[in-house]
Amino acid sequence: MNTTQQALLPAYDHRQGAGPTLVFLHYWGGSARTWDLVVDRLEGRDMITVDFRGWNRSSNLAGPYTLRQLADDTLAVLADSGVTDYVLVGHSMGGKVAQLVAATRPAGLRGIVLVGSGPAKPAAAVTAEYRQALSHAYDSEESVAGARDDVLTATDLPVSIKAQIVADSRAGADAARTEWPLRGIAEDVSERTRTISVPSLVVAGGNDRVEPVDVLVNNLVPYLSGAEFVVIPHTGHLIPLEAPTDLADAITAFAPAV
Numbered sequence: 001m002n003t004t005q006q007a008l009l010p011a012y013d014h015r016q017g018a019g020p021t022l023v024f025l026h027y028w029g030g031s032a033r034t035w036d037l038v039v040d041r042l043e044g045r046d047m048i049t050v051d052f053r054g055w056n057r058s059s060n061l062a063g064p065y066t067l068r069q070l071a072d073d074t075l076a077v078l079a080d081s082g083v084t085d086y087v088l089v090g091h092s093m094g095g096k097v098a099q100l101v102a103a104t105r106p107a108g109l110r111g112i113v114l115v116g117s118g119p120a121k122p123a124a125a126v127t128a129e130y131r132q133a134l135s136h137a138y139d140s141e142e143s144v145a146g147a148r149d150d151v152l153t154a155t156d157l158p159v160s161i162k163a164q165i166v167a168d169s170r171a172g173a174d175a176a177r178t179e180w181p182l183r184g185i186a187e188d189v190s191e192r193t194r195t196i197s198v199p200s201l202v203v204a205g206g207n208d209r210v211e212p213v214d215v216l217v218n219n220l221v222p223y224l225s226g227a228e229f230v231v232i233p234h235t236g237h238l239i240p241l242e243a244p245t246d247l248a249d250a251i252t253a254f255a256p257a258v
Contacts, residue, residue, distance in 0.1 A: 010073050011057035012050040014081050015039065018257035020110050021046040021086040025074065025094030027116075027238070028180040029138055029169035031056035034091070037244035038251070045257055048086075050077055052094070054176025056168060065179040067093075067187060071100035084108040087255040091115040091240055092211065093180050096189060102200075103192035111199040113251055116211045116237050119219035120193035122186050123211075134181035144169040154207035154236030161241055193223040200227040201254040203239065203247060210237040228254065 013032055022045055024035040032049035033056075039047055051058040053073050054065045063069070074097060078086065087110050090098030095117025102112050137147045144166045152165075169177075202221055204213045213231055221227050230250050235242040 008061070009076055009080055010050055010053050010061065012048055012077050012081070015045070015047045017044045017046040019046045019085050020255060020258065021048060021083045022251065022255065023047075023074070023078065023083070023086050023088050024049045025070075025088065025090040025097050026050070026052060026055070027092035027094055028184075029144070029165070029172070029177075030091070030094075031168045031171070033164065034168065034240055038240050038248050041245055041248035042252065046083075048077065048081060048083065050074065052097075052176075054173040054179075056171050059171060059173050059176070063173070063175050063179075065173070065176040067097055067100055067184045067189070070097045071104075074098075074101050075104070075106060078106070078108075085110060087111045087113060087251075089113040089115065089251060090117060092237065093118055093184060096120075096184065096187075099189055099193045099196065102196045102198060103189075105195070105197060109198055111201070111255055112196065113201045113203065113254060114220065115203045115247065116205055116208050116239050117202065117216065117220060118185060119211065119215055120190040120223040121188055121219045123215045123219055126186055131181050131186060134185070135178045137181070138169045138172070138177050141166050141170060148238075151209055152237045153242060154205070154209075154234060155242045157241060165238070165241070190223050193220075196224060199254075200224045201250065202227050202229050203250055204229070204231045205235040205237055205239050205242070206231050206233040207235060208237045208239075
């Protein structure tokens with residue numbers, strides 16, 4: 001596994017293996033290691049996991065931390081890695097970034113997997129009051145733990161994973177922690193999502209309270225041409241941590257190794 005961080009490039013890990021390369025983009029508050037349980041179940045695949053600008057090992061990178069900047073960073077990571085045949089796998093905020101990347105129709109993109117993704121069109125529940133409250137969800141270790149247990153998850157996680165969620169959510173730059181809830185979550189990217197031309201898979205958590213099944217059905221799937229749709233029962237929003245085997249199986253079925 002190669003780990004890379006350049007002065008102006010987000011940190012990323014590249015695990016060599018069979019293609020197409022799976023490029024994993026994490027949720028708001030997550031990191032490259034959010035995907036570890038999924039990656040472990042995809043042994044032998046070529047994979048890249050990224051720490052977005054402002055998060056974890058990339059927390060020292062200056063803003064802006066906008067969705068557009070994160071999309072540009074993802075394209076820069078792909079160029080730096082030399083990957084030319086790949087599938088984007090984006091979770092939550094990372095799913096919305098994946099939509100923006102795919103909308104540029106980059107050479108080498110074979111498909112996108114959107115996991116509990118931020119929808120193309122924001123849900124009606126995303127009001128100014130909701131966004132303001134959400135911007136304080138990661139203010140302290142206690143508030144992160146509350147969000148983790150009361151909102152983000154629907155299953156009981158190991159103590160080590162619970163601690164990882166808290167650590168990752170607190171390991172971001174202040175401006176990165178507020179950019180998504182105050183602005184990114186409310187950004188309507190539906191017109192750009194409509195232009196995506198590669199095959200797509202939308203994965204929903206059956207008990208997801210952040211991006212519920214009906215929101216993904218109504219606010220994301222209609223903007224993707226012929227998207228496949230899979231619901232993983234019982235899991236909440238943190239699908240990569242709650243149901244890694246089911247998610248790995250769904251990714252493999254959609255984008256098998258060549």
